[in-house]
Amino acid sequence: MRISLGAAAIAALSVVAVFGPASVSANPIERACVQSDRSVVSREICRCIGNAADMTLSRSDMREGARFFQNPGRAEKVQLSDTRRDDAFWSRWRGFAETAEALCS
Secondary structure (H helix, E strand, O other): OHHHHHHHHHHHHHHHHHHOHHHHHOOHHHHHHHHOOOOOOOHHHHHHHHHHHHHHOOHHHHHHHHHHHHOHHHHHHHHHOOOHHHHHHHHHHHHHHHHHHHHHO
16 A cells, blocks of 8 residues: 555656646646736736636636637637537626636736
């Protein structure tokens, strides 16, 4: 058992060494925020936004929303869509945005 725990610890440390500590625990929203080209966004703000996402969105919603950072036009397309799926997602996304604004402003 000690060998397995030691191997797991080495693997975890290797991940941290290669990707950095934020990548290990960051959700898709936080990662997309950090990787965005917005110079006014700090790691702390991205971490806060990521925490808001953890509180309000599913992992699937986070992956979908993370795409908005790369392609903001996609958000408009989803918002204007007539499908129930997109309407439900947009409602959850608005809830996330309100939470992020309240926590991170």
